[in-house]
Amino acid sequence: MNNRSIKSCLIFAHRGANKEAFEGGIAIAENTRAAFNRALKYSIDGIETDVQLSLDEVPVLWHDWELDKLGHQGKCIDDFNFEQLQKMDFAGYCSPDALAEGALSLQEFIDSYRGRCGLDIELKSRDGESQLRFQNKILKMLAVIGPSAADDGVFISSFSLPGLIFANRHAPDLPLYYLLSDHHTQADIEQFLKDYSFLAGFCLPIDIHNDSIAKLLREQGKGVGVYTCNNEQDIQKALDLKVNILITDYPQLALQMRDK
Numbered sequence: 311m312n313n314r315s316i317k318s319c320l321i322f323a324h325r326g327a328n329k330e331a332f333e334g335g336i337a338i339a340e341n342t343r344a345a346f347n348r349a350l351k352y353s354i355d356g357i358e359t360d361v362q363l364s365l366d367e368v369p370v371l372w373h374d375w376e377l378d379k380l381g382h383q384g385k386c387i388d389d390f391n392f393e394q395l396q397k398m399d400f401a402g403y404c405s406p407d408a409l410a411e412g413a414l415s416l417q418e419f420i421d422s423y424r425g426r427c428g429l430d431i432e433l434k435s436r437d438g439e440s441q442l443r444f445q446n447k448i449l450k451m452l453a454v455i456g457p458s459a460a461d462d463g464v465f466i467s468s469f470s471l472p473g474l475i476f477a478n479r480h481a482p483d484l485p486l487y488y489l490l491s492d493h494h495t496q497a498d499i500e501q502f503l504k505d506y507s508f509l510a511g512f513c514l515p516i517d518i519h520n521d522s523i524a525k526l527l528r529e530q531g532k533g534v535g536v537y538t539c540n541n542e543q544d545i546q547k548a549l550d551l552k553v554n555i556l557i558t559d560y561p562q563l564a565l566q567m568r569d570k
Contacts, residue, residue: 318554319548319549319552319553319554319555319556320355320356320428320554320555320556321354321355321356321556321558321561321565321568322354322355322356322357322358322430322535322555322556322557322558322561323345323346323349323352323354323356323357323358323558323559323561324340324358324537324538324557324558324559324561325340325341325345325358325359325360325373325559326338326340326341326342326344326345326346326348326349326357326359327345327348327351327352327354327559327561327562329540329559329560336405336407336408337404337405337408338401338404338405338408339400339401339402339403339404339405339411340373341359341360341371341372341400341414342400342401342411342414343411343414343422344401344408344409344411346359346419346422346423349561350423350426350427352561352562352565353565354427354561354565355427355428356427356428356429356430356463356555357423357427357428357429357430358430358432358467358537358557359371359419359429359430359431359432360372360373360432360434361416361431361432361433361434361447361451362386362387362388362434362436362447363387363388363443363446363447363450364387364388364390364391364392364395364413365388365389365390365391366391366392367443367446367450368391368392368415368450369415369416369417369447369450369451369454370387370392370395370413370414370415370416371413371414371415371416371419372387372400372413373434375436375437377389379403380398380399380400380403381403382398386436387413388436388439388443392413392415395412395413396412396413397412398412398413399411399412400412400413400414416431416450416451416454417454420454420455420464424462424464427463428463428464428465429462429463429464429465430465430467430487430535430555430557431451431455431464431465431466431467432466432467432468432489433447433448433451433466433467433470433473433474433477434468435468435469435470435473444470444473445476448473448476448477448480449480451466451477452477452481452484455481455484457481457483459481459483459484459485460483460484460485464485465484465485465486465487465510466484466485466486466487467486467487467488467489467513467535468486468487468488468489469488469489469491471488471506474486474488474506474509475506478508482508485510485511485533486508486509486510487509487510487512487513487533487535488502488506488509488511488512488513489512489513489537490513490515490518491515492515492517492518494514494518495518496522496523496526499512499523499526499527500526503526503530503532509532510532510533511527511532511533511534511535511554512527512532512533512535513534513535513536513537513555513557514534514535514536514537515536515537516536516537516539516544516547516548519534519536519547519548519551519553520551521551524551524552524553528552533554533555534551534553534554534555535553535554535555535556535557536548536551536553536555536556536557537557538557538558538559539556539557539558539564540558540560542563542567545558545560545563545564545567546567549567556568
């Protein structure tokens with residue numbers, strides 16, 4: 311992220327404002343146009359989403375490994391080409407009355423929402439995915455995002471450190487955030503800081519974040535994000551620790567607490 315994110319707490323809607331997203335009493339599915347458009351009805355600072363790769367190597371938005379929610383038991387995004395995914399309904403599983411939506415490509419997402427808010431694009435890695443295909447996914451993502459990401463508030467996050475290293479080799483100016491898990495410790499973070507200085511920051515589970523880690527990362531000039539803050543206690547903890555990015559399924563609540 312740019313310098314603005316280092317100075318203030320930015321509220322990012324997790325996969326769109328799907329938990330709060332109801333239109334006429336109809337629930338809205340995550341990572342859909344409807345969820346992102348609903349999120350933008352609030353004064354949010356950014357949107358978080360997830361990117362996978364279709365069979366014909368088109369970056370598309372989807373979180374789960376499989377498409378069970380859509381009735382394709384045991385099948386994954388990369389079992390279908392993009393044209394096939396566009397014919398599926400990625401919104402109806404949440405409500406039979408929801409307006410049907412085909413798969414949303416990363417290109418459409420960038421074209422539709424870039425410049426309207428910050429974009430946290432999570433690079434997904436899947437067990438059994440070949441290294442070549444994973445690297446192709448990163449290259450496809452970088453081609454869509456383009457060279458002006460930092461200026462536009464766009465960054466990539468991932469649980470895959472090798473993926474972030476590869477991305478940095480090909481786009482050294484692109485902000486990259488390492489997603490940590492609840493088993494990581496401050497000692498781990500200190501080692502990451504030594505070994506991977508290119509990282510723009512880290513995104514931690516709110517449960518493991520604390521004053522000491524906040525001080526360490528602040529002194530190193532690194533951005534700090536936390537996920538997924540979905541109740542008042544977790545949101546307040548994030549605000550008290552002065553995180554740069556707060557990712558939540560309830561952006562309206564987080565905005566109210568931040569701005570009160």
